[in-house]
Amino acid sequence: MGSSRTTAGHTAGILSRPDVMVAWDNDANKHLRPLGLRADSEVVAGWVCVNGHRYEASIADRCMRGVGCPDCETETGESLREARKEGQEEGKPVTAKTGGHGSRGPAKPAPGRSLAELRPDIAAQWHPTKNGELTPADVSVSANITVEWVDGHGHEWPAPLPNRTRGGTGCPTCGAVQRGRSRRRPQSGRSLAELRPDIAAEWHPTKNGAETPADVAVSTNRKAWWNSGCEHGDFEQLISARTGRNAGCRDCGRLKSDAARRKPKPGNSLAERRPDVAALWHPTANGELTPSDVGYGSKQEFTWLSNTCDYPDHHWPASVEKMVRLTGKCLYCTNQRVKVGFNDIATTHPHLVDEWDFERNGDDLPTMFVGGSNADVHWICAEGHRWHTVIVNRAIVGVGCQKCAAARNGLRSRVPKPGRSLIEARPDLAAELHPTANGDLTAADIAVAANYSVEWLGACGHQYDALPSHRNRGDGCPYCAGKRVLAGFNDLASQAPAAAALWHPTLNGNLTPQDVTVASQQKAHWLCDEGHETHAVIASRARSDNGGCGDCAVAIRGKSKSRPRPGQSLAELFPALGAQWHPTKNWTDNPLEVHPGSNREAIWVGECGHEWPDSVQLRTSRGTGCEVCFGHAVRAGVNDLATTHPQLAAEWAPSNETRPTEVAAGAHERVLWRCQKCSHEWHAMVRDRTRRASGCSRCTNTHTSHSERRLFEAVSHWLDDAEQGKRFDWARFGPARISADISGKYQGRPVVIEYDGQFWHRDSTERDARKTALFIEAGYLVVRVREGKLHKLPDQRGLIQLDFESVSGTDESTRRAFGALSERVRLAVVTAAP
Secondary structure (H helix, E strand, C coil), X not given: CCCCCHHHHHCCEHHHCHHHHCCECCCCCCXXXXXXXXXXXXXXXXXXXXXXXXXXXXXXXXXXXXXXXXXXXXXXXXXXXXXXXXXXXXXXXXXXXXXXXXXXXXXXXXXXXXXXXXXXXXXXXXXXXXXXXXXXHHCECCCCCEEEEECCCCCEEEEEHHHHHCXXXXXXXXXXXXXXXXXXXXXXXXXXXXXXXHXXXXXXXXXXXXXXXXXXXXXXXXXXXXXXXXXXXXXXXXXXXXXXXXXXXXXXXHHHHHHHHCCXXXXXXXXXXXXXXXXXECCCCCCCCCHHXXXXXXXXXXXXXXXXXXXXXXXXXXXXXXXXXXXXXXXXXXXXXXXXXXXXXXXXXXXXXXXXXXXXXXXXXXXXXXXXXCCEEEEECCCCCEEEEEHHHHHHHCCCCHHHHHHHHCHHHCCCCCCCEHHHXXXXXXXXXXXXXXXXXXXXXXXXXXXCCEEEECCCCCEXXXXXXXXXXXXCCCCCCCCCCCXXXXXXXXXXXXXXXXXXXXXXXXXXXXHCXXXXXXXXXXXXXXXXXXXXXXXXXXXXXXXXXXXXXXHHHHHHHHCCCCCCCHHHHCHHHHHCECCCCCCCCCHHHCCCCCCCEEEEECCCCCEEXXXXXXXHHCCCCCCCCCCCCCCCCCCXXXXXXXXXXXXXXXXXXXXXXXXXXXXXXEEEEECCCCCCXXXXXXXXXXXXXXXXXXXXXXXXXXXXXXXXXXXXXXXXXXXXXXXXXXXXXXXXXXEEEEEEEECCEEEEEEEECCCCCCCCHHHHHHHHHHHHHCCCEEEEEEXXXXXXXXXXXXXXXXXXXXXXXXXXXXXXXXXXXXXXXXXXXHHCCC
């Protein structure tokens, strides 16, 4: 077996040891390449320690044996010998962890010989917290212990103390960086700046640290930051990819590849079909794509630049199809897009900002719309009048507050035609005109078909605004009609407090029960005390006395329907089952409330003390009982196989997915068994083993015929090591193992005797021949007793075939017949050629 540590140090490359490579002498090793050298190599190389001493040592000595600078070792050898001497005097070996003092730590150095005194430069890198109470003053420079170090860059690493003092190793991270820089430094004439100045010009000036194009080779397989001047800004890319396959900005490349896949057919490009739209193509923001590279019906978005106005900042993203449909005009100048500070209504119509209803418009702001927008928004004038209308009516048409306009322009000057005033045509409505809220306007000044709002005071006492034309067509008080909410009169909170209490606290947004009428047909979310969440019409919930939770109502109706009539309950018709009703774990504790035909599952507790779930209907109609006692459920320690049949559980094969504690004695599960006597394994159902008492077929010979057993009894007198039913695992025979009827040795020669009964072997000539060949190939002499009229097998060396007629009669006659057959077999074996 190979060692599991080979990859850790024996066959790893020397480059995997940065603590060793830090002392590599580049001047003395010009003829060596570290990349091909292993850590266990005996090649002698040159080294230089931190004190500038140059020396030679094999790579294996440095990497595997810890050999360091001999000059430094001479200086510190006295302390090392003292530590070893102390360890030997105490009878304890010098170890990497204890330095010769077992578990008590390294030896205390002599005065003037501690690490802090001899090597303060290394002691300065002693980790202040990870070495416990041990300090540089407590150890000698040659103490054979491993401690934690930290350098000025914050790099932390463990290293043996001798490696630091004798081997001259330092921070592996800093060493790797230093070596990497020296290795990556290109040869003269091979740098990126010299070979590819065009790509070097795109080198990012700040994101690559102090590294410049002169410091990297053109084939360097490392990522760097670039800026090609495209609109996508800085990007990261492999240096070798940029120089080898001219890779650039990924986003620009994606646009180019997408356009190449969608290259239009001749005559269908944007430049050919719509040159007026192509004139708006942004010259730089679309990478290398041109209007000739895209189809005039493409739905892909590109950047466009207006050439019809004097605004250089009018560039926008839009699909080609949209630009063609808009006839290729500037989207800002044509108010197709909003540009803050140019065409938003806050810029073009600042007076409208003063009347913008910020409360009701929510997140919509004046800077988000142009003056020609058809968006319907809310407004509020200086007098506090609120109304809503589309933006174009305000900005373009000039429509303002109707109420203020009526007062300002003197709507009474619009004298209605004779007979068409409110006082003349609808004196009933004129009587409801508010006497003071309409200024100087009277019923004689208002036409019955007027389309401006005025204030009314209905017989109900409610004040409201409405158009005279709407009143004329039959509209009345909107509060009484439930079209508007009046707090304390028709809101849900005051009129249906039970339903309002079920108002969902989070799913209705900012809407509250005070904001909706009790007759509203709007749907809302509800949450009842039982935790049911529903979505229902407000009016239907308000009409219910208890708030109207549908789920609770269904449960109540279900309980009333499921309650049995007197004399028809489970406890009355089936008192024995009623006595098994669990008193605490069911929906009711009283079996008098349970119908015998209920399909609900209940929990039962029997006289045996077991609890089990079962349907009420199954218990009353089919007479089901305790599933544990009936064997329908397995409970460890009660009715599992391990508890009821421990002798069978002992033969349970470990490879089965289930355990004996998980199956009952009557289980129909087919599992694997292992005989404790002969280790023979076979499959059988659990119930067959518990009810029929079946066992190991090899030990009981249940698969051996009477003729085979009688022949075995006869030949066992002269056949040494006779064995019946021996198994052979030969993969060449097939996935199943084969067995010999009788096997043993005669005068040291292995013999197999097969008794081929006429019934079982009438159709197995080919299989018998293959089985015989396997035994002969394995060195056995094979004797096949062929019963009755069975055909002989093909003759081959090592095969003896004997005919035999089956015997029926008394036991004595049968014994004599098989004794004679045994003698025939023995003579055949004796005379068989070796």
